[in-house]
Amino acid sequence: MREARGMVGRTHELDRVVSALGLADGGGGVVVLSGDAGIGKTRLLRDVVGHAEAAGCLVAVGHCVAEAGADLPYLPFAELVSALHEAAPELIGEVADTHSALAQLLAGTPARAEVRASTGPGLLAEAVHAALSRVADRCGVLVVIEDAHWADHSSRDLLTLLMTRGFTAPVGLVVSYRSDDLHRRHPLHPTLGVWARLPDVTRVHLDPLSSADMWTLVRTLTDAGDERVAAVVERAAGNAFFAEELVAGGNVLGADLQRVLRARFEQLDPAAQRVVRAAAVMGRRLGHDLLQAVVDLSPDELDAALTAAIDHHTLEPVAGEAYAFRHALVAEAIRDDLLPGQRRRLHTAFAAALAARPELGTASDLARHAAASGDADTAVTAGIAAGESALALGGPREASGLFEQVLGWMAEDDPRRDDTTAQAALAAAASGDVGRGVHLIADRLAHSDERSPARARLLAGYVTLARVYDEPPDLLQRAEEAVRLTDGLSDRTRLQALVAQVQALADADRYREAVAASEAALALADELDATDLATDLRTILVALDSDEADLPEVEARLLDIVRTRPMDHPTHVRAYYRLGLLEAERGDLPAALARLDAATAIAGRLHRPWGVFESLSRLLGGRMAYLMGDFDDALRRLSPPGPPFPQPGYAAFLAERLAVLTARDWTVDPGVFESVLPYWPDDTFLALQAMTAQLELLGRSGRLDAIPPLLERGLTQLERHWGSRAQIQFRIAAVLAGVLVEVDPADPDLRRDLQAILDRLTARTSPIIAAGGFGIESRAWARRLEAELLHLTWLAGAPLDAGALVGAWETAVATFDEWGTPYHAARCRVRLAAVLAASSEHAAAREQADRVRAEAAAL
Template sequence: MPRWDEGPLVGRADELARLMAHVDRAVEGRPSAVLVAGDAGVGKTRLLDELSRRAAERGLRVLTGHCVDLGDVGLPYLPFVDLLRPVVADPELAPGLADHPVLAGLLTGRPGAAAVPTDEVDGGSPLARGAFRPPADDGRLQLFEAVASLLSDLAEDRPLLVVLEDVHWADRSSRDLLRYLLARLAEDPAVVVVVSYRADDLHRRHPLRPLLAELVRLPGVDRLALEPLPASDVEALVRGLASASGGVPAATVEDVVARAEGNAFYAEELLAAGLAGEALPMGLTDVLLARVEQLTPAAQQVLRVAAVAGRQVRHELVSAVSSQSPQETEQALAEAVHHHLLVVSEDGRYRFRHALLREAVLADLLPGERVRLHAEVAAHLAAHPGAGTAAERAHHARESNDLPGAFSASLEAADAARRVGAPAEQLQHLETALALWSAVPDAAERAGREQWVLLLDTAAAARAIGELHRGVGLLRSAQQLLGPDGDPEARARVHYTLAQALTRIEEAGEALRESTAAMALVPADPPSYRTRRAAPRDGVTGAAARWRRSSRRRPAPPPRERK
């Protein structure tokens, strides 16, 4: 079978012309951006691939980043890591990264580069809702600025087309970075940014909605709605594919065109189902499942494993989880690729040809089967640390009801998110860990800290992304947990942190009460603290400042050598 996505592009002349006009603008030194909306399967990727090809012919450098459906996995900045992968891999460009050390942690996995401070006091003010800037105090600004200036540097050398695909799946940190990049677009003369998203997936409370509303108000940002293809174009598409496969009866072509309703993906899948001699089924999901059922049981099993495993799968994982020999797996994968259900990435990993296919396979799994597959994927990832991230391990552990495993992996994932400067995902993982705490018998031991300390850490992450009320709520929980008879030092620390948090949400009276309570708990011995200078910035007392100092982590002193 020929590769479907290598056939000629049908129609879309107007849309391409509009997009190419933006490319021309970039060449002339006038930056712009386009938000491309369209239903799943309508042809966004195909159109943007064509645009990329033509832009490259015009001399532009093209960088593409894909967002993938990770559900609640919470892996930050994935599309930008994807986008910048060619820069890291290019021996000419990679040295330029040295100018942006804060990026190294993100792009090379080297930790520590963009860590968000967790227990330092910042004195930040509440962020106005929807304010058009990233919170300046959360440690991300440096990272955002590094990405922006890296793109500027690249564009100075050659005009740049940045394509970000499927941003309806973008994580929160990536959405914030996208907002930042588009807001400062005017500073990068030779850049055009094209963003695609699924219009049919944006339910009313989808987090992309408010961002889109903000972005379209920016100067230079345009919107392009990709409508279904006209019937004549679908017919051209179907005839082209059919003739490449030896031709099909005219009635089949007609039937496919009538049913596809302008959706290119649907047309292709209908045709493939029809080609295999099936009576054409009704809805898209049925069509896709009919296609899957045409495969051997081994290949179907491989698809189920791939669907559960997530974004991309390696041969080894499929082999381990599907309990097939490497040769059987090889054959099954080859079959799925041959039938245009999976595609092989450049790095040899497998993914579904289209997200709609994965969704159909996933939805068709029986609950017990799904849990079992998640458990096996989790076990494989635990045994092969390089095979996945902590966030993915946490996800599979959670989905297979391994709560202690999910707890530990979530804490690891939180730490990983903190290290790359992604407080939103850090918060998400910490909150997951908190929710699991009572279900994990040795939680404190696994976490290496008491529950109230974890609450404090979570509150710090909430503050870092401007969720100040959430932070106060978490601190109140810590307070409740310690109760009136808890360790005075711990209680004083919570009172003090609360005083700070309340100051930020302008609850001065409450803040004063908390700082007074903190002070009352400070032991009288040693007495010197009461005479120390107060910390006027937050209106918090000297006693509280002492707690602040003691709460900072200091490196442990070196062990004394025995004589």
């Protein structure tokens, strides 16, 4: 494990402490700093000391010590006075001559550890105050008293006297203590009440670090992958020390950390420990009535035990007459310390209580306790109910985890396994992990009964999910198998099979067959009153018409789908996503963005922002913002939740960000390209975005030798999935030609290889361009490709009418302007300005250059 470098996430608190201590202006002040053990008090004080030393202050630190330290009066003051004497012996000597009590705190004085009773606290306080003031008159002083929760009675009183009197010299005093060590009978508790009433005392409490700050901290400690980092961040719950210990222990509670976590538990009486053990087995929020049903204590005994656990900051009351652990790792440490028999008996008691009184908990609670106690049948039944409830309430990730747990509890021949697998897969997809859903179904298909209608539901789910990225070749075959398995049925499973068949036929470009197959599906949907599947089916059918010239009619039909269901529904997301695609194909980027934003807003209200079409809407919205020239907004939209976000979805967002960062900064960490490379086979558009961004950057950096293998890999994938006549090759060819315009390879073999790739691309694109009939995006890239090829011819010295080259670039500029993409239009204007200048049309060249500069500033 690496050592953390620098403080993370405490800038605001540090500024407050530095300001309150007057370190910036030399004014002095008093701060009482609190926070749980390990939260970062000592690290913050280290930075405060650094600020003080930078300001020229003398720093003196006094530590309070556990156990024996409480029996040694004034121990922290003896330490700090000795430090002052070592740093400024003549000044401290002068004070000791006039304040004899001070001599008894100095190192080397025989009675230092036992200040005589005849020296009252007032005289000693006067002596310490005089010493601090005398030194502060020369250079300013910062006094740090750490761990005041262990301070002896005399030291607490002396601190109170110093705080009450204050200082006219520039003395800063900061006192820290562990807030989680305090309870109502703790000796520091009443003293804190006194300090809180002092007008010149600033209290600063350190809350747990935010999730983002914890990610930063853990990243400084380890090179582990996102999933391991996320696990540490979640378990540490904002506590820096816990995070460091978990990283050092491989995310396992080490012996040192376990001792820290169990320390307060071990101070409890036996009844309170019994209650806390039960709460630890519950593992999260625990209702009072459920606890009463599980532990063998009278109501009064339970109340007393809970009061002790709360006073010692092990448990804390939460809303709804319930309790929770102050930190989840405390529960884990206590649970891990239980004997197997203790743990099983508690799980059995919880399961029995929840089965008898379901209102005391949730179905997921019952499932977990039943599974841990060995009652698999109850666990499976309750787990399925819990998963269905979580999905209905907008918690697809939780539902996915619950269904997968159930599959682990379930016997291999359980008749519910196929349906539960389908539910787990759809929940995984709704949470953004489409790949997980596909793998779950594919694995089950390899082991399910090939004649069971339940298999048809699996097949339909497979077709629905596997098509999201690059469709496997067997989708239509799978859909037709589902239809055969449900032949003669008239239920929802039959309808799901028919809808999957229509989708697979549409994806295979067999539109007439898809429309024909949809008739039976629509009739069955009406018979079953299955409006959700009917709406999905109508959305598929509308998409078949997306290439029609009458796009307004297609739009009207999609909007009609939305209006038929007045409440938010997942199908609305899909419909608005299709509307966004149609607007993009029409070239109306602002309208496309508005439709995609509508889809994203509905997804948010449904609490499932990362489902299939939900994620695609957000992704395409980021692309629209990029094309429209709002790079900052694009990056904001293309920021999925912190890792671990499921792959390849996360990589798809990164690839889109690569395009934006390349356009905005012309510099991207090469490691980001490497991170998305493994997911190229899963998503061809991801591969396209990453490949073209890297192509531009390689050209800009002069690393032309890396371009041929990059293009060979990318083009092979594009051809495998989209064919050799895909219009997207206009863009790749235009970008490659642009690279060759800007950088002429010195190596003739490399120039020949690059030219061969470009020739291969242009041989494919030329007949497509000549045929025409494509949308504004393809037309814009075709015009740029034509201009770049003419530019290459011009640079090679071949005879060329300058007016033709100017005209080609003017057409490219105009087409990108028509599309509404200022960045790409500006790229073409740069070429146009260069050609105009070379043609001695200097005024026109300056005009174009001025427009480029203005556009660059706006971007």
